[in-house]
Amino acid sequence: MRIKELFINNFRNYKSLHIKPKENLNIFIGDNAQGKTNILEAICFLLQGRSFRTSHEKEIINFDSEQSKLKTELKAYNQNYSIDISLSRTKPKIIKINNSTTSKPELATNFGTIVFTPDQLSIIKGSPKERRRFLDLELASFYPQYKYYFVNYQKVLLQRNNLLKELKEKKQADTFDLLELWDNQLISYGAKILMARMEILKKLIPMAQQIHNQITSDKEKLTIRYRSSLNLNSNFREELIYDQFREVILKNRQQDYLKGQTTVGPHRDDLVFLINNKNITDFGSQGQQRTIILTLKFAIINLWSCELNDVPVLLLDDVFFELDSKRQKYIFDLLNKDVQVFITSTGMANTEKNLINIKKNAIFNVRSGLVCEEEL
């Protein structure tokens, strides 16, 4: 995917903006609070139909305006597309692909962007929930059915937990047959979720390890493990996962009853990241944590390229120039190949500017909602 033109109207601090990004790196430099991140937010909005910063979309409309308009001309899957989005204070948002009205899910299925903001360090530092969320969100791009299984699993899980609480209140540990109905559904959706997670990780992990080796000059060995509440066999097949899930569900019924909740299943699993065999959540530095997130994002881009035959646009908000110069150099090399990237930063050292390829890269200076391309 390549964004060729971007039009922003009454979006955050922008009254009106038109830019033509370059093929590879597009770097937005400016003081704090000038509107750098707003440009990335607009791109994400155009390609995913939503913001990565807020769910209150009315916040996004410029204070003095009633509505906001976004437009992009882009190339994806070797074809040209135009995407238009209108946001209004009073009416629902309108999304159009090539002038035909469409829905947010359809937009996100067709296009896509990978975002990395400082908040996403919570994938490493946060609770297992954050890591499952990362996995579930990224999976949706590769398995359109995943979201359906996921939503249904959550519904069944809630029903099962409610029943467990009810049984506990009435002290009916002997009437587990009532659980049978929910168990069957839970196991069925759960096995599909686990199967998809296993399949994606089987591809994603080796890619991530290879990229991480490059960025760290082979000095830091990355290991990623899926920590399951089931004894998942490496020889996974859907039927095996199904049987395995059934076995632990039955084994844990008494415990589930006592706790009033379902204690095993994909909703309890986690991802573990190790560098040189040490857990990165406990022992990693800020820079190592940033590097792993970036590695994961690159691996997903690789996966897109293998599975979907195109690559999404990469948005790096205020995270790139905080890496040391060696890591930056490797990443520039990786990026210069085939991805369109939008980076924000408060400044760029001369050593960093030397890495810029004039033909394919651009530096934009951002000041109070005005954007000027720098002469390179």
Place this chain on the structure above:
Amino acid sequence: MRIKELFINNFRNYKSLHIKPKENLNIFIGDNAQGKTNILEAICFLLQGRSFRTSHEKEIINFDSEQSKLKTELKAYNQNYSIDISLSRTKPKIIKINNSTTSKPELATNFGTIVFTPDQLSIIKGSPKERRRFLDLELASFYPQYKYYFVNYQKVLLQRNNLLKELKEKKQADTFDLLELWDNQLISYGAKILMARMEILKKLIPMAQQIHNQITSDKEKLTIRYRSSLNLNSNFREELIYDQFREVILKNRQQDYLKGQTTVGPHRDDLVFLINNKNITDFGSQGQQRTIILTLKFAIINLWSCELNDVPVLLLDDVFFELDSKRQKYIFDLLNKDVQVFITSTGMANTEKNLINIKKNAIFNVRSGLVCEEEL
């Protein structure tokens, strides 16, 4: 407070380290994962008796060792002190001030350090709980009694909530007299907590506003409001707060009973940060959010200087050079006056190096646990 010498032994990736920091700025430059943050962690450990990164203290001991030793020679309240801490895999930690064994709370009451890491952006971005935690932790330095009231308030709150749940389960909305006992205690501790928060904010807020004006060259007007679940009168006195708290507790009894929890009190209050009348959590940029946290930290240093007649050491982990150059310059000017600061970063531009005062500042290069002072 001025750290004059620092000795680190078998702490994280340091086998043995001895440095003599300068009076004002001490900047630690190095690639990712070389041990920059570990130095700040050691300083915090020496002055607060705990880490700002982990509560699992055994993690901190170097992998090859059974124990870790930290030592500092410092000047505080115009006197010289030495602090020694020993950490062991098998024995409790030992803290000594001037060779006499002491406890963690006593250490933290006598000395102190202000820490700002990227994680602390959650004071702005996170839940009200994070902002209350910030307030409660910082208050403890100025009101030694605060912690006692706080701990007791939490205990009483838990008891009251348990009783509310019990009443709800037994459907006894008519027996509120049972609550009376807990209510009296809750109101009494709660009023003291609120009183202390009001008093500290009355001093802290104007200081923060003035500092923020300086950093942003008067372009961004900071407003900080205490959003209370009580109607706190600006003319607060402890008895008034007490009466006010009693009034809302009585008024909300029915609601508390229905929800099975206490819906008003200092445990439900929040701090609101506005820039030019817009809420910074929703509308602020990364840089603006960083600036506010830094402003708050400076304001607390000011407050120390007024109330306690000394200033704590300031630790800035990987947050300073992400601010734009204008903000950095103002902060350098502020810092060069009278505070000892330890800053980590992956690099420093020449423009930034020009701000360095050779006599009072030092740059240390950090590489794989080795630290060398740079010739300036």
